[in-house]
Amino acid sequence: MPADSAATPSPSIPLNGRARAHIGDHPVYRALPPDTRRRLLAEGTEIELRSDAPQPLDRDHLWFVLSGVLGAFPADSEVCVAQVVSGAVYGWEHALGFSGSAAQVRPVLDVRVFRVPATAAREALGYDWLARFVALQAVQRLTFLEQEAACNASHRVSERLAKWLLRLHLGGNGAPLRLNQAQLAAMLGVQRTSINAAARSLQAMGGVRFTRGKASILDVPKLTAGSCRCGATH
Structure with missing residues (x-):
């Protein structure tokens, strides 16, 4: 999957202009254990970011995308190499304490996100669970990049x-x-x-x-x- 996406968008997340999606609608959040959900809800904050936001997302948080799309851009480049869409999450590697990719992640479309301190996510979920999940993400990301390279070389x-x-x-x-x-x-x-x-x-x-x-x-x-x-x- 692109970047740190963790799930495909959920049909329960409304279209733009309808009732606002809440963190409780997010498919990844819903899949977490009840104790973890309560911890993240208590320490998280919902914020909005415009597509013209100049600063990339920081690496001190886990970002649950409620609406809109984030893009990953290599340093000093405007080429978007991956997307993090509604219903996905960015920042799992940061929750483990790793710096992860050097790419900058920022909004491509206006987004609403639920931002949780990375340390809180790590403490709530446990290092072993996060390590297995990030390993799976790495394999999925490599597959995506291989598909994109082949696409760029062969399609109009x-x-x-x-x-x-x-x-x-x-x-x-x-x-x-x-x-x-x-x-x-x-x-x-x-x-x-x-x-x-x-x-x-x-x-x-x-x-x-x-x-x-x-x-x-x-x-x-x-x-x-x-x-x-x-x-x-x-």
Whole structure:
């Protein structure tokens, strides 16, 4: 799975604009032992982060994503190498006391997160449980990166763009995609002219509409048809 994601989005987490999701709706939180849930609830804080937030997430906390999407970016790069979506968690390695990847994690879409001190998570869950879980995450992350490398080498920019738009749309539970074409080009690591051509192709199919600073998903099946579907979760 991308970055430190721990689960696919839960249908119980409402779409953007409906009733606000609570930490009690989060699928990973619900799966934890009752004593652990009570400890994390007592020490955690719900906060909102805008997509233009300049600072990356710190490594002193465990971050439960309630809505929106986080992205992982290598230092001094705008290429997004992984996403942490609604219903997932970032920071398991930090809870173990490891620094983890050097990538900076920050919002791609506006997000609401439940932030828990990493030390509290480690004390509540235990080192052995966390160590086994992080080992599993490492294997899943390697598989994801292998899939992405193969995708980048073999598929057209329009197919990759469609895949990323679907990931953001579904991973953010339908939250508005306030991303311009320059940002999308940087995230995918391609030229702006390539994104322009890909955007025109996807718009002609009727799957998406691009306006200034925003991508609106019009038809998920049509956008899916134009996607390479690598690592598809839909």
